[in-house]
Amino acid sequence: MRSRPPRPPLIPRWVVIASVVFVLASIVAVVGVSIAARASRVVVPAVVGLPEPDAVNRLQQAGLVAEDAGTLFSDEVPRGRVISQEPAAGSTVDRGTSVRLVVSAGSETFTMPDVIGRSADEATRELQSLGLTVSTQIVESQLASGTVLESFPAPGSEVRAGTPVRLSIAGQPPSASGIAQFSFTGVTVLIDPVPRGTTPDITYEVARRLRALIEASGGTVVVTRSASATSSALADRVNAARAATASVSVVLDAASSGPAGLTVSVDPSKTAAAATASSAIASATAEALATASLAVRDGGSIRDPILSVVAGPGIRVLLGSLADAADMARFGDPDWADTVARAVYRGLGIGLGRSRP
Structure with missing residues (x-):
């Protein structure tokens, strides 16, 4: 009996071999892509608490970019060290990702x-x-x-x-004292240091220094209150101003709010002659303050209860703002009070034409 010849395979061997090779190549490709993807991802290192240069260096070593996200005051983190980072430590990100760093500005x-x-x-x-x-x-x-x-x-x-x-x-300080010498003989100056409850009592501190300068130049000074007065109410100070029969008046005050710096104002209720003299004193005082490197603004006209009861010329000097930290710091500086008093003294002397011959 004749044997039947073998039937050829339904799928040629070369097709099977090619399929196996394709599958293996695909697996290798997928694994390669996965490995490459993993190689492009990095873990964000922890840099909170490090000095900023060290934090930047550590991020660069990890293949990341440090981004400055500003500074914050902190009582816990020393100045110059990292307060926070974003993304957080331990996060997995793409290589080259920016990490935002907030750095401590130290305690406020x-x-x-x-x-x-x-x-x-x-x-x-x-x-x-x-x-x-x-x-x-x-x-x-x-x-x-x-x-x-x-x-x-x-x-x-x-x-x-x-x-x-x-x-x-x-x-070696300049030989000139910077204080022009004036004669205030025959002049009575009323000084009203408005009580503001500051420590030190800044309006009174300037008034005390201004009084010493005027009295040393032969003038008479009336101050509407003392440092230890049991009453410094406005009505009592107005009565003191009325009784003084002063030649000129100076009100020293500090604003409870508003912009920082000194302001010189006049009272618009004065007679024409007194208004002219007041403007001259205000202008000379503002110039003297500016010459002493103090920030000063023209306050224009303002109604003042003390200036309005003194017939002669007068000015109101606003020493600064109680709401401004820099002004409050200056109020505690005795040299600053000296400088202001000298400028007002000079403004009075020039404005009243009291220069010594």
């Missing part, structure tokens, strides 16, 4: 450093790096020129960014 209030004994340039750089506003004054001293002798606020005081700091620097 901090301790005034001790820069006494250091050079003026070095002290100024350090204080400005802390966000403080620095001014200097030259003081005659036997110490090396340029040495910091004193700071206000004093070392150890609580300050914050923007606080004005005055440094007394050893050197």
Whole structure:
């Protein structure tokens, strides 16, 4: 019996082999893509609490980009260290992703450093790096020129960014005192330091200094209240102003709110002659304040109960705003009070034409 020839396979062998090769290649491709995808993903490192340069370096090493997201005040995190990061540590992100860093600006209030004994340039750089506003004054001293002798606020005081700091620097001050000498003989000056409850009593501190300057120049001064007066009510001060028969009046006040800086105003109720003299005094006072590097604005006209009861000329000097931190810091500076008193003294002398022959 003849044998039947073998039937050829339904699927050629080469097709099977090709299919197996294709499947294996696909698997290899999928695995390769998966491995490549994993290689392009990185885990975000933890950088909170690190100094900013270290945090930036660590992110760069991980293949990420550090992005500055600003600063925040913090009582817990030291100045210059990272407060927060986004994305958070442990997140898986694409290589090259930006990580936003918020850096501590330090405590909003901090301790005034001790820069006494250091050079003026070095002290100024350090204080400005802390966000403080620095001014200097030259003081005659036997110490090396340029040495910091004193700071206000004093070392150890609580300050914050923007606080004005005055440094007394050893050197030879200008020979001129900056105070023009005037004769106030025969002149009675009424000073009304409006009580504002500040510590120190800033309106009274300026009034006290202004009184000393005028009396040293031969004038008579009447102050509407004392530092320890049991009553400083407006009615009592108005009565004192009426009884004074003053030649000229000066009201010293501080605003409870509003912009910072000094303002010089006049009362519009004055007679023509008194109004002209008031404007001359106000203009000379504003110029003297500006010459002393103090910020001053023209306050125009304002009705004032004290100025209105004194027949002669008068001005109202607003020393600043109780709502402004920088003004409040200046109110505690005795040298600032001296400077203001000297400027008002000069304004009175020039405005009244009281220069010594």
